[in-house]
Amino acid sequence: MEFLLRGTNSASDKKCILLNLFLFLFAICFENSIQLTSNDCGSEYRRPEYIDIAVECGTEYIDLAIRFCPVLYSGYNESQLIINDIMNNPACQGTLDARVSPPVVRFRFPLNSTNSCGSKFLTIRSVGTGIFSDFSNIETVNISGVVQSNDITTGTVTYNAELKYYYSCAYPLEYLINNTQIDVSGSSIAVKDNNGSFISTLNLRLFSDENYTQPLTMPSLGIELRTDVFVQVEANNLTSEYFVLLDRCYASISKLATTDNYFNLFVPCTRDRLTKMLVNGEMQHARFSFPAFRFTEQQNQTVSTYYLHCITRLCERTTCMTFRNCRKRRRRDEGYLTTASPESLDATTITSPAIIIRAENVIASKEEDVYINPNKPSDASVGLGVAVGILAFALIMIVGMGTVFYKRYWHSGPSKTPHRA
Numbered sequence: 001m002e003f004l005l006r007g008t009n010s011a012s013d014k015k016c017i018l019l020n021l022f023l024f025l026f027a028i029c030f031e032n033s034i035q036l037t038s039n040d041c042g043s044e045y046r047r048p049e050y051i052d053i054a055v056e057c058g059t060e061y062i063d064l065a066i067r068f069c070p071v072l073y074s075g076y077n078e079s080q081l082i083i084n085d086i087m088n089n090p091a092c093q094g095t096l097d098a099r100v101s102p103p104v105v106r107f108r109f110p111l112n113s114t115n116s117c118g119s120k121f122l123t124i125r126s127v128g129t130g131i132f133s134d135f136s137n138i139e140t141v142n143i144s145g146v147v148q149s150n151d152i153t154t155g156t157v158t159y160n161a162e163l164k165y166y167y168s169c170a171y172p173l174e175y176l177i178n179n180t181q182i183d184v185s186g187s188s189i190a191v192k193d194n195n196g197s198f199i200s201t202l203n204l205r206l207f208s209d210e211n212y213t214q215p216l217t218m219p220s221l222g223i224e225l226r227t228d229v230f231v232q233v234e235a236n237n238l239t240s241e242y243f244v245l246l247d248r249c250y251a252s253i254s255k256l257a258t259t260d261n262y263f264n265l266f267v268p269c270t271r272d273r274l275t276k277m278l279v280n281g282e283m284q285h286a287r288f289s290f291p292a293f294r295f296t297e298q299q300n301q302t303v304s305t306y307y308l309h310c311i312t313r314l315c316e317r318t319t320c321m322t323f324r325n326c327r328k329r330r331r332r333d334e335g336y337l338t339t340a341s342p343e344s345l346d347a348t349t350i351t352s353p354a355i356i357i358r359a360e361n362v363i364a365s366k367e368e369d370v371y372i373n374p375n376k377p378s379d380a381s382v383g384l385g386v387a388v389g390i391l392a393f394a395l396i397m398i399v400g401m402g403t404v405f406y407k408r409y410w411h412s413g414p415s416k417t418p419h420r421a
Helices: 002-006 011-029 031-035 038-044 068-073 320-324 331-335 365-372 379-412
Strands: 053-057 061-067 081-083 095-097 104-110 120-126 138-149 164-172 174-178 202-207 228-235 242-252 262-267 276-279 285-291 303-316 355-358
Touching: 038 068, 053 164, 061 068, 061 138, 061 164, 068 104, 081 104, 138 303, 174 202, 202 303, 228 242, 228 303, 242 285, 242 320, 262 285, 303 320
Parallel strands: none
Antiparallel strands: 053 061, 061 104, 081 138, 095 104, 120 138, 138 164, 174 303, 202 228, 228 285, 242 262, 242 303, 276 285, 303 355
């Protein structure tokens, strides 16, 4: 640029070059807008409608797509659509996407209250329903805002209609993670985020060491009783606004959350004496461990197989402490400790490994033989039969000898019949 200016001999030449550079840069900034005209829009060149905005509630970002042709019809371009009155932040400006049909203006901002382009965060608390009906405090985070037109007309009147596009995303913060199939490595469900769900970021995995570095490999014959099982529920690619808090985890012999026989590993503010809670509500993962056990109704089976189900809450970093403080939890939550049972589930779930427990070894070989073949007589029963036979034989001999002795004495003794005179 300096070379061009030095090569000019007059001030008018310099002004002409600067003007051309300005027009060139201006054309680059508004290239997409200049390229699109009413002829390019076709039937989309119309008045704005309610369907002109599409909202995608992602797990890290919210994406807005506003149809551009109605905006053009109203006398604006993409640079004149302002989100939540923020004009000086390039990250909050809309960009025209002419590669799609119809073309749209896109906005994207993170789910973070500090840089979400002025979006309002509202936490709604309500009594749980359905599978969460035993919880008195279920949280939903609503994120909302508006994209509106900025009319730069300076005259007394304007012919441009005011445009307003409202958006809103509601994220429930309570989910049930449960087993649906045998899968040692664990996996995450890929779900659409249109409804504002964080469950696609969650996964449940089992480990064999306290450092959570060795995944638990389940042998075909199962693991031994009292083997330590380390459980981790983790959030991947989740906005940093939230931590993972386990409200309740229980085991059942059913893959589904519909069963009458279950065992609570821990429930709000109470846990089984052998369950160790390691991390909960402090990071983007929660961890606990428990020793392997068997269900008594499976004691006659070769292995005992059961599944874990965890109700997981995503809480804001500043409010997790409130849920961890047992003294401030409501009575209805406390009633959940003993009276609640799993209910039917109609929601997206995440898979994790089945837990298989090996049958105990039988030490006494004779007892094992009796158990395997109950029709085979034992040594004790044989001895008892022999003793009874001998006693019966002795009794018969005694009765026989007594009979013989009696007859012999009766016939050999003096006659007791009186003689006639």
